Amino acid sequence: xxxxxxxxxxxxxxxxxxxxxxxxxxxxxxxxxxxxxxxxxxxxxxxxxxxxxxxxxxxxxxxxxxxxxxxxxxxxxxxxxxxxxxxxxxxxxxxxxxxxxxxxxxxxxxxxxxxxxxxxxxxxxxxxxxxxxxxxxxxxxxxxxxxxxxxxxxxxxxxxxxxxxxxxxxxxxxxxxxxxxxxxxxxxxxxxxxxxxxxxxxxxxxxxxxxxxxxxxxxxxxxxxxxxxxxxxxxxxxxxxxxxxxxxxxxxxxxx
Amino acid sequence: xxxxxxxxxxxxxxxxxxxxxxxxxxxxxxxxxxxxxxxxxxxxxxxxxxxxxxxxxxxxxxxxxxxxxxxxxxxxxxxxxxxxxxxxxxxxxxxxxxxxxxxxxxxxxxxxxxxxxxxxxxxxxxxxxxxxxxxxxxxxxxxxxxxxxxxxxxxxxxxxxxxxxxxxxxxxxxxxxxxxxxxxxxxxxxxxxxxxxxxxxxxxxxxxxxxxxxxxxxxxxxxxxxxxxxxxxxxxxxxxxxxxxxxxxxxxxxxxxxxxxxxx
Numbered sequence: 001x002x003x004x005x006x007x008x009x010x011x012x013x014x015x016x017x018x019x020x021x022x023x024x025x026x027x028x029x030x031x032x033x034x035x036x037x038x039x040x041x042x043x044x045x046x047x048x049x050x051x052x053x054x055x056x057x058x059x060x061x062x063x064x065x066x067x068x069x070x071x072x073x074x075x076x077x078x079x080x081x082x083x084x085x086x087x088x089x090x091x092x093x094x095x096x097x098x099x100x101x102x103x104x105x106x107x108x109x110x111x112x113x114x115x116x117x118x119x120x121x122x123x124x125x126x127x128x129x130x131x132x133x134x135x136x137x138x139x140x141x142x143x144x145x146x147x148x149x150x151x152x153x154x155x156x157x158x159x160x161x162x163x164x165x166x167x168x169x170x171x172x173x174x175x176x177x178x179x180x181x182x183x184x185x186x187x188x189x190x191x192x193x194x195x196x197x198x199x200x201x202x203x204x205x206x207x208x209x210x211x212x213x214x215x216x217x218x219x220x221x222x223x224x225x226x227x228x229x230x231x232x233x234x235x236x237x238x239x240x241x242x243x244x245x246x247x248x249x250x251x252x253x254x255x256x
Numbered sequence: 257x258x259x260x261x262x263x264x265x266x267x268x269x270x271x272x273x274x275x276x277x278x279x280x281x282x283x284x285x286x287x288x289x290x291x292x293x294x295x296x297x298x299x300x301x302x303x304x305x306x307x308x309x310x311x312x313x314x315x316x317x318x319x320x321x322x323x324x325x326x327x328x329x330x331x332x333x334x335x336x337x338x339x340x341x342x343x344x345x346x347x348x349x350x351x352x353x354x355x356x357x358x359x360x361x362x363x364x365x366x367x368x369x370x371x372x373x374x375x376x377x378x379x380x381x382x383x384x385x386x387x388x389x390x391x392x393x394x395x396x397x398x399x400x401x402x403x404x405x406x407x408x409x410x411x412x413x414x415x416x417x418x419x420x421x422x423x424x425x426x427x428x429x430x431x432x433x434x435x436x437x438x439x440x441x442x443x444x445x446x447x448x449x450x451x452x453x454x455x456x457x458x459x460x461x462x463x464x465x466x467x468x469x470x471x472x473x474x475x476x477x478x479x480x481x482x483x484x485x486x487x488x489x490x491x492x493x494x495x496x497x498x499x500x501x502x503x504x505x506x507x508x509x510x511x512x513x514x515x516x517x518x519x520x
Contacts, residue, residue, distance in 0.1 A: 054426060055426075056422050056425070056426070076426060077426075077427075078423070078426045080419060080422075080423060082417075082419045084417070084419040084420055084422070084423040085423075086420060086423070086424075086437075086438065086441070087518050087519075088441040088442070088444075088516070088518045089518075097424070097427050098427035098428055101427055101428035101429050101433065102428055129517070129518040130518070131518060131519075145427070149427060149428075
């Protein structure tokens, strides 16, 4: 099964009634068990693209479809930048939300819910409300909620951007560990280049005005241990390559 | 050089200064004692202001004679039914107006044009339509409760984070479940603000309606003893109303804490 993004374009009408092209001619696919990272400067439309793939926004042109999927409708799990946990639900109730909506029997919900809460290390906080959690713990609950529906495509929209640098590093490591257990098809959006190189099988670099694919870079590194001494040089070469692609756009973005 | 020591002290300590818990009781108690003294000395005639002790004694007699019971149950019946109808309808309409764009466009101007009418002005009309019995009084209370609740529920719905709606839809919610599981709990804090506001309104309308057209009820009782210039019995009525309002507020507060344990 793969997810195909075909000729996707998106235009907005801005408050001054001008037509703004946010995305133009986006073509790529996410293959089985592949971790694809979208990276680009602010305003390149990467979150817009993720929302289109997630079915939260309609494209002006083109389409997104699942290939090689039978019987059922594709299942999506999204981890939001804003985390978007329901404040009136405990961690456990948040995690099983998707299962509840699918109409799974209670026993199954509890079983799956506990499994993923344990996976993100929140077992001790199962019955806590989101307000009682730290930023990192909230996002772990958000990840567990997305994993619990066992999605055909996992979408992550800058999930760690609200976290402090230390928590962020730890969460990236944890995410990789979890990903290696679940091997979900993943589309991950970030503006952080190191994060992109650390996590991705392939990095899609976007330009801005309009958002277009500038280059697709396959990261030829083992999936784990990319921070190890022996891969550090190669990692930083990838990061540098991406930075050179983005730099000019990022500078332009700064002037706005 | 001489080394001088300058200790830095917390200059905003006054912000988290603790006040002893009994302070709030001291205020009320002090006022009551002052009032009692003024009445006892005879500066003010008991016809205008009876002493607190006298009010309590009179209250006890009225309680024993069953006079309070009859009037209070009549009042409670009206306010409970009116408040229940008004708040339930207010919440339902508020959710609908807030969630459906068409209902908003059609209904909101209607709500806002009726809202500023002082509801008691409609009582004669309701008496004309529904008769002088319980129905007109219950209706006017329900109407008075409906508006603050509907308007607060409406803005509560509007204040729900759209991200949460997106999240719910992503994880498979249909429209009904979005309302039930996201919009309703998300607007509960605002709904409660409306319910508290409406509690005051309902009490006001209850007393006014009873003063205008009722044989029984705390409102008519207060008016009756006012006309007879039996001030201590009048004050008992006022005291009951104060207790009623207090209980009402406490009850809502309790319910709010039970229903919204997740609030910041």
